[in-house]
Amino acid sequence: MASPTARTSRATPLGTATAWRAGAIDPALWQRQIHPDDRERVLSLSSQAVRERPNHAFEYRIIAADGHIVWLRNIVNVVVENDTAQGIAGVSVDITDQKSVEQERDELARALLNAYEKERAAIARELHDGLGSCLRPL
Numbered sequence: 001m002a003s004p005t006a007r008t009s010r011a012t013p014l015g016t017a018t019a020w021r022a023g024a025i026d027p028a029l030w031q032r033q034i035h036p037d038d039r040e041r042v043l044s045l046s047s048q049a050v051r052e053r054p055n056h057a058f059e060y061r062i063i064a065a066d067g068h069i070v071w072l073r074n075i076v077n078v079v080v081e082n083d084t085a086q087g088i089a090g091v092s093v094d095i096t097d098q099k100s101v102e103q104e105r106d107e108l109a110r111a112l113l114n115a116y117e118k119e120r121a122a123i124a125r126e127l128h129d130g131l132g133s134c135l136r137p138l
Helices: 017-021 028-033 036-052 096-135
Strands: 056-063 069-081 084-094
Touching: 036 056, 036 069, 036 084, 069 096
Parallel strands: none
Antiparallel strands: 056 069, 069 084
């Protein structure tokens, strides 16, 4: 289920489905817009999915026309006729806001863990120093 802040767009940076079907859009445009760090994984997964024909979903980044990063979740069905993959049908959901919240959550979790470890070390020092001062007179 998409988050309440997720947005589904009929006209993506890649164009509309109608334009795709009409051949008005360069099919390689999508490949070029995939973030370089995600490109190999996404293209491999997409090729494998068309060959094996499972319905699938995956997340990746694209570089928008203005240069900013957009996180997408693609939900894809492989269209099969006469036991042959004929194409794909799906939707791309903008999950950039969700990814930002996840990143913030992860940063807060790391900060909390660091604070916990520092406090634990401070308590251990206090116990060690306190025990040492108690044992000195003996």
